[in-house]
Structure formats: C-alpha cells, structure tokens
Amino acid sequence: MAQKLQGNAKLAKQKKIKTDQDDLTTLYRDMLLIRRFEEKAGQLYGMGQIAGFCHLYIGQEAVVVGMRHAMVEGDQMITSYRDHGHMLACGMSPRGVMAELTGRIGGYSKGKGGSMHMFSVEKKFYGGHGIVGAQVPIGAGLGFANKYLGNNAVSLAFFGDGAANQGQVYETFNMAELWDLPVIFVIENNQYAMGTSVERSSAETELYKRGISFGIEGVQVDGMNVLAVREAGLKAIKHARDGKGPMILEMKTYRYRGHSMSDPAKYRTRDEVKEMRGERDPIDAVKSRLLDEKWADLDSLKAIDKEIKEIVADSAEFALESPEPDPSELYTDVLVEV
Amino acid sequence: MARMNMIEAIRSAMDVKMSQDPDVLVFGEDVGFFGGVFRCTAGLQETHGLHRCFDTPISEGGIMGIAIGMAAAGLRPIAEIQFADYIYPGYDQIASEAARLRYRSNGEFTAPLTIRTPVGGGIYGGQTHSQSPEALFTHISGLKTIIPSNPYDAKGLLITAIEDNDPVLFLEPKRLYNGPFYGDPHAPAVNWSGHDLGEVPEGHYRVEFEKARKIADGDDLTILTYGTMVWVAQAAVNDLEVSADILDLRSLLPLDLESIAESVKKTGRCVILHEATKTSGFGAELMAQVQEHCFYSLEAPIERVTGWDTPYPHAQEWAYFPGPIRVKTAIRKVLEG
Ligand SMILES: Cc1ncc(C[n+]2csc(CCOP(=O)(O)OP(=O)(O)O)c2C)c(N)n1
Ligand SMILES: [Mg+2]
Numbered sequence: 001m002a003q004k005l006q007g008n009a010k011l012a013k014q015k016k017i018k019t020d021q022d023d024l025t026t027l028y029r030d031m032l033l034i035r036r037f038e039e040k041a042g043q044l045y046g047m048g049q050i051a052g053f054c055h056l057y058i059g060q061e062a063v064v065v066g067m068r069h070a071m072v073e074g075d076q077m078i079t080s081y082r083d084h085g086h087m088l089a090c091g092m093s094p095r096g097v098m099a100e101l102t103g104r105i106g107g108y109s110k111g112k113g114g115s116m117h118m119f120s121v122e123k124k125f126y127g128g129h130g131i132v133g134a135q136v137p138i139g140a141g142l143g144f145a146n147k148y149l150g151n152n153a154v155s156l157a158f159f160g161d162g163a164a165n166q167g168q169v170y171e172t173f174n175m176a177e178l179w180d181l182p183v184i185f186v187i188e189n190n191q192y193a194m195g196t197s198v199e200r201s202s203a204e205t206e207l208y209k210r211g212i213s214f215g216i217e218g219v220q221v222d223g224m225n226v227l228a229v230r231e232a233g234l235k236a237i238k239h240a241r242d243g244k245g246p247m248i249l250e251m252k253t254y255r256y257r258g259h260s261m262s263d264p265a266k267y268r269t270r271d272e273v274k275e276m277r278g279e280r281d282p283i284d285a286v287k288s289r290l291l292d293e294k295w296a297d298l299d300s301l302k303a304i305d306k307e308i309k310e311i312v313a314d315s316a317e318f319a320l321e322s323p324e325p326d327p328s329e330l331y332t333d334v335l336v337e338v
Numbered sequence: 339m340a341r342m343n344m345i346e347a348i349r350s351a352m353d354v355k356m357s358q359d360p361d362v363l364v365f366g367e368d369v370g371f372f373g374g375v376f377r378c379t380a381g382l383q384e385t386h387g388l389h390r391c392f393d394t395p396i397s398e399g400g401i402m403g404i405a406i407g408m409a410a411a412g413l414r415p416i417a418e419i420q421f422a423d424y425i426y427p428g429y430d431q432i433a434s435e436a437a438r439l440r441y442r443s444n445g446e447f448t449a450p451l452t453i454r455t456p457v458g459g460g461i462y463g464g465q466t467h468s469q470s471p472e473a474l475f476t477h478i479s480g481l482k483t484i485i486p487s488n489p490y491d492a493k494g495l496l497i498t499a500i501e502d503n504d505p506v507l508f509l510e511p512k513r514l515y516n517g518p519f520y521g522d523p524h525a526p527a528v529n530w531s532g533h534d535l536g537e538v539p540e541g542h543y544r545v546e547f548e549k550a551r552k553i554a555d556g557d558d559l560t561i562l563t564y565g566t567m568v569w570v571a572q573a574a575v576n577d578l579e580v581s582a583d584i585l586d587l588r589s590l591l592p593l594d595l596e597s598i599a600e601s602v603k604k605t606g607r608c609v610i611l612h613e614a615t616k617t618s619g620f621g622a623e624l625m626a627q628v629q630e631h632c633f634y635s636l637e638a639p640i641e642r643v644t645g646w647d648t649p650y651p652h653a654q655e656w657a658y659f660p661g662p663i664r665v666k667t668a669i670r671k672v673l674e675g
Contacts, residue, residue, distance in 0.1 A: 193395075194375070
C-alpha cells in the first residue's frame with residue numbers, strides 16, 4: 001500500500017502546470033460544487049430522505065472537472081452509477097439531480113431512475129448506469145455515431161478500476177481501435193471496487209496498460225490534480241478528434257467515503273483515508289495554489305463557499321418540496337408513446 | 339436445532355457442504371474477504387481457507403464460465419452473483435453451456451454447479467437491484483431453478499442444490515433474508531427468530547426439489563406463489579379470513595405439478611402471485627399448467643397478481659410491488675367468479 005500512495009506522490013511531483021486566476025478559480029468552484037453537493041446528499045441520506053443506493057464522488061472531483069474542461073461543446077459523457085459529479089460537471093441542474101436522489105417528480109428521471117440513472121440530452125450526458133461496465137461499449141457507440149455523422153465530437157466513457165475487469169470492456173477496446181472511434185476511456189482508478197482492492201482483483205494493476213494488446217495508447221495521470229487531468233484530457237481528446245482513434249487515461253484517484261452508503265470499510269485503514277485526505281486532496285491543492293499565487297484570499301474563498309452552499313441548499317430544498325411522481329408515471333416511457 | 343435467519347441458514351448450508359466435501363468451493367465478487375454484501379459467505383474464508391472461498395474480479399461472464407469448467411472437471415462450485423440483476427453478462431454461459439453440457443455430451447460431461455443470487459425488490463434498489471428474472475431461466479431446459487421463502491427451506495434446498503448433479507440456479511429473495519415480509523413496508527420489520535421456519539437444524543439435511551410446501555390449508559381457493567410473495571399471500575388470506583391453500587412452490591423447475599393439481603381440483607379456484615413482470619412471467623406457465631391439468635375443476639378464471647410490465651422504478655417501488663391490496667382484490671375476484 002505504501003507503494004500505492006508513493007505512486008501517486010510521484011505523479012503529483014510533476015511540473016507546475018500553467019493556469020491563471022480565472023481559470024483556476026473556475027476549476028476550484030466546479031470541484032467545490034461537487035464536494036458540497038455530495039456532502040449534502042450524504043446528509044439527506046442519513047436523514048432518510050434518500051433511499052436505496054447512493055454512491056458519493058467525494059475525493060474524485062478533479063477527474064471529472066479536469067476532463068470536463070478539456071471537452072468542448074458537443075462532446076459527450078457517459079459513466080457508471082457514481083454519477084452525481086459528472087452531471088454537475090456537465091452543467092446539469094443541482095436541483096434536478098438532488099430531486100432524483102429523493103425520488104421526486106422534479107428529478108431528471110422523474111424519480112424513477114434514482115441516484116444511478118439520470119440523463120440529459122441537452123447537456124450530452126448519457127447516464128448514469130447501474131451495471132458495472134455496461135456504459136463502456138455504449139460510450140464507444142456514441143463515438144461511432146460521431147464518426148459516422150461527421151460531427152467532430154468525442155465521447156468520454158468513464159469507468160472504475162473494478163469495471164476494467166469486465167469482458168465487454170475488452171470487446172470494446174478492440175472495436176474502438178479497429179474502427180478508430182473518437183472515444184476516450186477514462187478509468188477512474190480509486191483503488192477499490194467495493195471492498196476489493198485493485199491488487200486483489202487485477203493481474204495487471206497498471207490499468208493504463210490494458211489497451212496495449214489492442215494498440216491503444218494509455219497514459220497514467222494524477223487524478224488528484226485537476227490541472228494534470230485537464231492537460232492529459234486535452235491531449236487525448238485532440239488525438240481522438242484528429243481521427244487517430246481511442247486513448248485510455250488511467251486516473252489515479254481515491255474515494256473518501258464508503259462504496260455506497262452502507263460500507264463497513266474493513267478493507268482499508270483509517271490512516272490510509274486520512275493520509276489521502278490530508279495530503280492529496282484535489283480541492284485543498286487548488287486552494288493552496290490560489291492563495292500562494294495571491295489569486296484569492298481567505299475572504300474571497302469564503303465568498304465562493306457561501307455561494308456554493310446556497311446553490312446546494314436550494315437544490316436540497318427543491319428536492320424535498322418536489323412532489324412524488326404520480327402513479328400514472330409508472331407506465332410512462334416504457335416504450336415510445338403514440 | 340438453532341435459530342437462524344435466511345442469511346445464516348444459507349451460510350450454514352455452504353459451511354456443512356464445504357466441511358463434508360473438499361470439492362465444494364465458494365466464490366464471487368466480495369464473497370471472501372468481505373463475506374458477501376448480504377453477509378451470506380461471512381466466515382467461510384476463515385474456516386475453509388482462501389483456496390476454497392475467494393473473491394473474483396467483476397467479471398460475471400468469466401465467473402460463470404469458469405464455474406462450469408470446474409464443474410465439468412469434477413468440482414462442485416458455488417458461484418455467487420451479487421445481485422440477480424448482474425447475471426446477464428453470464429447468461430450466455432448459463433444458457434448455452436451449463437444447461438446443455440449433459441445433453442450435448444450424451445451425459446459424459448455434466449455441470450454440477452450452484453449459482454446463488456439475490457432477487458426481488460423491497461430495498462429501494464431501483465431497476466438494477468430489484469429484478470426477479472426467474473422466467474428467463476425456467477425457460478431453459480437443462481437447468482433447475484429454486485427459490486426458497488424461509489430459512490429452513492433455504493438451507494435444505496441449498497444443500498440439495500449443491501449435491502445435485504446438474505446446474506441449479508438458487509434465487510434468494512433478498513427482502514426475506516432477515517425476516518418474513520408481509521407486504522407493508524411501513525409496518526415494523528419482523529425477524530425470523532419468532533417464526534417456526536427460523537428453526538433450523540445445524541447439521542446436514544435435504545429439502546427435496548419438485549415438492550411444494552403448503553403454507554396454509556383451505557378449501558375455497560388455491561394460491562400458487564413463491565419467494566417474497568408467499569408471506570404477502572399469507573397476510574392477505576389472514577386479513578380476508580378466507581380458507582385457502584397457499585402453495586409455496588420453492589422449486590420452479592422441476593415443478594410439483596402433483597400438489598398443484600391436487601389443490602386446484604379441490605378448491606376449483608386459483609390465484610397466482612409473483613413479483614416479476616406479468617408478460618411471459620412464470621405465472622403464465624403456471625396458468626397454462628393449471629388449465630391443462632385442472633380445466634374441468636375450475637369454477638372461475640384464474641387470476642394473476644404480478645409486478646407491472648415496467649422496469650422496477652426507484653421512487654414508486656411500492657406502487658410496483660404486488661402488495662396486499664392487489665392480492666386481496668384478486669382473491670375476492672376469483673371467489674366471486
Ligand atoms: C455487472 C455488475 N456486477 C456487479 C455489480 C455490483 N457492483 C456495483 S459497484 C461495484 C464495484 C465497482 O467498482 P469500480 O468499477 O472500481 O467503481 P467505483 O465504485 O470504485 O467507482 C460492484 C461490484 C454491478 N453493479 N454490476
Ligand atoms: Mg473503484
């Protein structure tokens with residue numbers, strides 16, 4: 001395990017990446033929105049306002065925010081059930097996401113999908129998928145459509161280290177490279193799949209190498225560094241947009257909370273979590289740089305925090321006030337309605 | 339005898355068989371180190387060793403196929419699929435390989451494996467953690483499909499499944515793991531400790547397949563059901579104070595046609611209950627069988643109460659679940675018919 005953390009530290013020591021006040025403040029704000037939203041979701045779950053499965057993204061914010069800032073209008077995103085952060089990064093409304101968590105009509109899937117299943121055509125977010133690995137070929141299919149339609153868009157398929165062991169991922173790698181599809185495979189390696197660490201589930205633990213036998217270039221990225229993520233994302237997306245086919249980005253990241261809301265956390269030590277939180281937090285890192293560069297002071301950061309807390313509080317209020325779906329909704333959208 | 343809930347009973351069945359037979363192995367996602375998300379395999383790794391109870395990667399297709407190969411070579415694997423909703427990546431191996439190995443090798447090769455997987459709703463799991471896919475498996479020849487409704491049966495049936503020389507799909511209604519569920523999600527949870535069927539022998543015993551259990555004995559109608567709906571049926575019958583035979587089928591394939599026919603011929607009326615969607619559900623098969631075997635005894639059209647023909651919704655779980663109100667309506671209808 002020491003090695004695992006060291007691996008991350010090595011990645012972290014890379015050069016200081018160029019940015020400016022506006023840019024870094026935006027990244028900070030986007031990550032903080034996810035963090036505060038997830039904290040609120042955790043609270044509502046604790047109060048019994050959210051039921052069933054709920055997978056928080058806390059700790060991994062830099063991955064989706066960095067990648068989102070490497071995308072352009074028209075590019076698509078698809079991910080697993082750990083999807084709240086992706087939706088917020090895509091610009092979906094915090095109200096609509098929170099109301100889906102509480103199972104209300106104001107939610108993106110009218111309460112019928114729940115935490116794991118939300119979509120937005122407008123924001124080019126293709127879900128929220130509860131079946132581990134299922135989104136990966138679908139993401140390549142989005143890439144296929146982009147190529148066929150000649151719309152110049154790139155699709156980003158996010159999946160976990162655990163999902164990286166599903167057979168359909170490799171069928172997809174082969175087809176994506178064979179057909180030069182504009183798709184980026186973003187492996188969010190948070191080092192655990194439920195209670196199983198990468199070491200205990202994977203013969204090859206360096207997940208960026210998983211595309212080698214298909215000829216897919218893979219890069220390992222410090223997923224706790226939002227600028228490093230964006231930099232890698234820009235290169236990979238350019239590669240795909242230039243017609244050179246897919247790439248794999250392995251994001252070394254970490255989830256602070258349990259897998260889902262009930263997780264006895266026997267599989268890792270408190271110290272491990274504490275160390276990551278204390279030393280590698282993606283939001284703290286940006287905060288320090290903002291302060292170091294004198295692009296922010298404690299007051300301006302406080303103001304941002306306040307603003308975000310208001311957005312999140314508003315989403316929670318909406319999610320609790322929105323009515324439950326009408327029984328007639330049970331039958332809508334099973335098949336096309338005429 | 340010991341008091342066990344369904345989780346403990348299932349664990350005990352595996353423990354007994356692992357102690358008796360070195361060829362019995364248990365594996366699946368998070369079953370070893372963690373002991374399973376529902377704790378069914380807790381302690382088996384400590385007791386029987388890492389080589390006999392172990393974790394797999396998230397690879398359902400591979401898990402199924404590897405289990406079949408092990409079984410064909412003489413082992414008795416028990417593979418857990420964490421939720422039945424995740425079984426589809428392994429479906430090809432089950433349908434095309436496990437179920438047909440005996441037939442296509444003229445009986446030379448068989449696949450004596452047990453596939454354990456939790457089914458059904460009631461935990462706000464939504465569309466990917468609540469399904470009841472039994473009919474997708476009873477449609478396959480060469481595979482046995484079993485679904486217990488209580489700790490006693492769960493242990494005995496699982497032991498029989500492990501000892502069976504053919505592949506067995508063992509479906510565990512997750513809402514029943516800790517106690518019987520009578521269909522009202524707002525009622526305080528009941529556990530198995532106060533229930534007769536929570537009394538479970540500690541050692542080895544079998545509950546044979548193809549034998550329904552009579553949960554209630556009556557004259558006015560027959561209720562055919564299984565899994566979680568067994569207890570919903572019982573609550574509805576008690577509430578209405580009707581005299582009903584409730585048959586807990588337990589073994590869907592092979593099916594205890596004898597008990598079904600005997601009961602329906604006696605009562606002349608039949609209600610079929612399951613949680614899965616209606617269209618092409620196992621209830622359709624039961625209806626056809628009752629019609630074929632009991633047509634001249636029927637005094638009213640058969641009623642089916644099932645989940646709606648929609649995915650299992652997250653927010654409207656209890657509107658989807660065929661609860662006591664729908665069951666009682668159907669009972670009244672067949673009694674009037
Ligand atoms: C096909 C399938 N198998 C198993 C599961 C149960 N499951 C849900 S999440 C999960 C772990 C996935 O881990 P990873 O891909 O690393 O993603 P993370 O949760 O770490 O974001 C498992 C086993 C599932 N949802 N679908
Ligand atoms: Mg993971």
